[in-house]
Amino acid sequence: MNLMDLFIGQVNRVPDRLAIVSESGSVTFAELEQRSNDLALGFQRSGLKTGDYVLVLQPFGIPLYVTLLALFRMGAVAVFPDAAARASAISDCCDALPIRGFSGGWKAQLLRTLFPKLRAIPLNLSFCAKPSAGQRVVEDLPENHPALVTFTSGSTGRPKAIVRSHRFLLAQHRMIVDMLGTREDDISLVTLPVFILSYLASGVTSVIPAGNIRKPSQVDPHPLWRQLDDHNINTILMPPALCQRLVRTTGVWPHVRNIFTGGGPVFPDLLKDLSRRAPHAAITSVYGSTEAEPIAHIALSDISPQDLEQMKAGAGLLVGKPVSGIKIKIIDDEICVTGDHVVKGYLNASDNSSTKIIIAGDVWHKTGDAGCFDAQGRLWLLGRLEARHADHYPFCIETAARLITNGRTTAFLHHKGRNILVVETGIDSRQTDILRTKFPDCDIIEVGKIPLDRRHNSKIDYGRLRILLDQCNKRRKL
Numbered sequence: 001m002n003l004m005d006l007f008i009g010q011v012n013r014v015p016d017r018l019a020i021v022s023e024s025g026s027v028t029f030a031e032l033e034q035r036s037n038d039l040a041l042g043f044q045r046s047g048l049k050t051g052d053y054v055l056v057l058q059p060f061g062i063p064l065y066v067t068l069l070a071l072f073r074m075g076a077v078a079v080f081p082d083a084a085a086r087a088s089a090i091s092d093c094c095d096a097l098p099i100r101g102f103s104g105g106w107k108a109q110l111l112r113t114l115f116p117k118l119r120a121i122p123l124n125l126s127f128c129a130k131p132s133a134g135q136r137v138v139e140d141l142p143e144n145h146p147a148l149v150t151f152t153s154g155s156t157g158r159p160k161a162i163v164r165s166h167r168f169l170l171a172q173h174r175m176i177v178d179m180l181g182t183r184e185d186d187i188s189l190v191t192l193p194v195f196i197l198s199y200l201a202s203g204v205t206s207v208i209p210a211g212n213i214r215k216p217s218q219v220d221p222h223p224l225w226r227q228l229d230d231h232n233i234n235t236i237l238m239p240p241a242l243c244q245r246l247v248r249t250t251g252v253w254p255h256v257r258n259i260f261t262g263g264g265p266v267f268p269d270l271l272k273d274l275s276r277r278a279p280h281a282a283i284t285s286v287y288g289s290t291e292a293e294p295i296a297h298i299a300l301s302d303i304s305p306q307d308l309e310q311m312k313a314g315a316g317l318l319v320g321k322p323v324s325g326i327k328i329k330i331i332d333d334e335i336c337v338t339g340d341h342v343v344k345g346y347l348n349a350s351d352n353s354s355t356k357i358i359i360a361g362d363v364w365h366k367t368g369d370a371g372c373f374d375a376q377g378r379l380w381l382l383g384r385l386e387a388r389h390a391d392h393y394p395f396c397i398e399t400a401a402r403l404i405t406n407g408r409t410t411a412f413l414h415h416k417g418r419n420i421l422v423v424e425t426g427i428d429s430r431q432t433d434i435l436r437t438k439f440p441d442c443d444i445i446e447v448g449k450i451p452l453d454r455r456h457n458s459k460i461d462y463g464r465l466r467i468l469l470d471q472c473n474k475r476r477k478l
Contacts, residue, residue, distance in 0.1 A: 001143050003072045003166045006173070006201035008033065008138065014203045020196065021231060022061050022208040023223075029203070032062075036069035038130065040137040043070060043101070046123055050075035050139055053097045053149070055121065057081075057090070057104035057111070061208060063127060065196065067103050072147055072166075075139040076101070079149040082159060082455065089151070089159065091117040096161050096347060097149065101125050143167035149347065152290045161347035162291065171325075171340035172293065173198045179286070179294055179323050180235075180260065188235040189227060191216070192263065194293070195237050207231050209242070216242040217457040221249045228253055236278075239263035240270055241457035247273040254280060262286030262294070264458020265317060265381070267399060268308060269407035271300040287319035287381065291343040291355070291365050295328070295335075296320045296379045312403045314396045314438075316372070316380040328373075329364065331357075334385055335371040338364045387462060389414035394460075397421060397439060404438070405431050409450050411460045415469060418443050422465065424450055447472065 007029075015030035027035070048054070054071055056078045058064040071078045079097060081090045093099065094117040101123040102112065112118040144165045151159040164172075176182075176198040186204045190196055191213045196206045210223035216239055224246060227233065236259045238246075243261050247270070256278040261270070266285035274283045283300040298320025307318055322328050326339040336357065344363040345352050355366045370382035370393055383394035397412040401421060411422045421435065421442040435444050451464035 001166055001170075002075075002138055002141050003147055003169055003197075003201075004069065004138050006170070007069065010201065010203035017203065018205045019200060020062050020065060020206050020208065023210050024061065027062050027066075029200075032066065032069065032200075035066045036073060037135075037137055039066055039070035039127070040073040041135060042130065043076065043125055044074060044137070046101075046125055048074070048076055048101050048123055048125065050141075051077070051145075052100040053077045053079050054101035054103055054125065055079045055081075055090075055093055055099050055118075057102075057108035059105055059107075060191075060193065060213060063105070064193075065200070067127070068197070069200075073137045073139065075141050075145060077146045077149060080151070082151045091115045092159075093151070093161075094118070094121070103127070141166055150290070160351045162343050163347050164343075168341065168343075169194075169197065173201050175294060175323055175325055175339075175341045177202060178325075179297055180237075180258070186235050186258075187231055187233050188237060189224070189231075189233045190235075190237040191239065191242060192237055205231075207233055209238070213242065215457070216245065217452070219245050221245045225249060225251065228256065234258070236260070239456040239458055240266050241452070243270060243274060247277050251277070253278045256281045258282050258284070260284045260286055260297075262288060262297075263456040264453070265395070266319075267317065267402050267407070268300075268303060268311065269402065271303070273407075275300055285319060287379070289365075289367050289369075292326070292337045292339070292341065292367070294323050295326060295337055295367075296322050298378070308403065311399050314400045316382045316393065317395045317399045319371075319379050319381050321376075321378050328379065329359070330372055331366075333370045333372070333382070335367045335369045335379070335381075336364045337367060338362050387413065389419065392419065397442070398460075400438065401435060404434050411450050411462070411465055412442070413462055413465065415466055420445055420469070422447055422450055422469070424448070445469070 011029045011033040016028050018026050019029045019032045020027050054076050058067050068078055079093055081093050099121050102121040103125045146163050147166045147169055148164040150162050182202050189207045189209055191209055199206045207227055211219035234255055234257045238261055240261050259274050259281050271283045285298050286294050287296045288294040296319045326337055329336045342365050357364050368385055370385050372380050381395050387394045394412045398410045401410040405427050409424045413420055419442045421439055421444045423446055425446045425448050451461040453459040453461050
């Protein structure tokens with residue numbers, strides 16, 4: 001088997017359809033097939049072999065997917081450090097794996113000169129490739145042959161290496177197609193790289209957003225609006241922070257029919273804001289983790305007024321029913337999952353002890369998230385297990401406070417013997433009184449900006465928030 005089989009099937013079916021569109025240009029399915037094949041042959045001439053690990057530092061764009069498909073063709077393994085990690089984490093990849101090849105743009109080549117471990121990689125793979133003159137490369141591989149190695153963000157500990165096989169990525173593709181309801185005429189503005197792989201396997205056009213999506217909260221939304229019109233985009237897949245940027249501009253998107261957002265907590269106010277911009281679209285929140293993507297999802301239309309009242313009352317954050325093909329158990333309040341698209345182990349087996357358990361012969365992943373099911377079989381998030389204090393879970397308080405303050409970012413933590421509810425500056429006296437009444441055992445503190453995670457700018461960075469509270473000499477208790 002080979003991941004390329006599905007893609008090549010689409011090339012034969014819709015060769016002239018645009019596969020990927022970016023600011024710098026576009027490529028059809030046939031062109032992407034040819035370019036990736038030529039590059040695979042070039043890699044082979046350079047000495048790269050099936051099973052070799054290649055550190056990939058290509059920016060998010062067409063060259064990245066040409067490289068990925070070339071590596072998949074020949075059975076080489078693409079290694080990606082966390083995009084939001086510090087530069088030192090890149091050289092850490094060389095300690096974790098026997099990296100034999102390096103593929104990167106000009107910025108990565110400059111970075112390579114600074115790190116001895118990167119310079120020591122034997123093959124510096126050129127992106128130039130000669131025409132293949134009819135020779136095709138598609139290796140027939142065992143289904144468990146590795147295709148990708150990625151790393152967890154490390155936001156809750158040391159980053160862990162995750163190996164995804166060709167079989168695993170095909171299973172994930174099936175889950176994604178089922179959840180998205182992928183259609184023949186979809187044209188999707190998408191920031192999540194694995195979803196583009198699924199679209200390539202489905203014959204769907206992907207548009208890569210303009211701007212630096214590694215810093216979604218800083219992206220200028222106006223070029224994105226132009227892309228929506230210029231390319232007749234009807235589907236959007238973006239993290240919450242980038243969606244927040246889009247909805248803060250004016251206008252509507254009448255031709256958009258589906259919006260999916262995930263990669264961080266998705267609160268009801270954002271879903272409502274998106275529905276005002278795309279009045280004809282189905283708006284869906286997606287819950288997942290690096291090790292299990294996706295886990296559950298819910299459409300805005302399925303969130304009732306009663307659900308909102310429960311969230312405002314402190315029930316947590318509703319994330320919906322499990323996707324097909326996944327099993328979920330709640331064990332001591334923790335959400336545990338298993339399925340064909342759930343990572344069963346890390347590259348370093350010592351990392352498995354804290355997050356993997358065996359139940360009736362199956363490997364289950366412990367997400368670290370607390371949750372519960374309601375009577376309808378829907379999953380509710382309560383927050384990270386380690387962030388619990390006594391009977392308080394952060395999402396129960398943060399979701400309620402966010403609804404009370406009309407969508408303002410809030411954070412709950414226990415710090416130096418105090419329960420603290422942090423709210424970004426701008427709430428009015430009425431909202432303050434409601435918060436005081438609802439959370440009488442919390443000190444309520446205003447700050448200018450609550451720090452968020454570096455990867456998606458959507459999750460509270462509680463470590464940095466503690467430092468901010470310690471450093472803020474002028475904070476005031478409301």
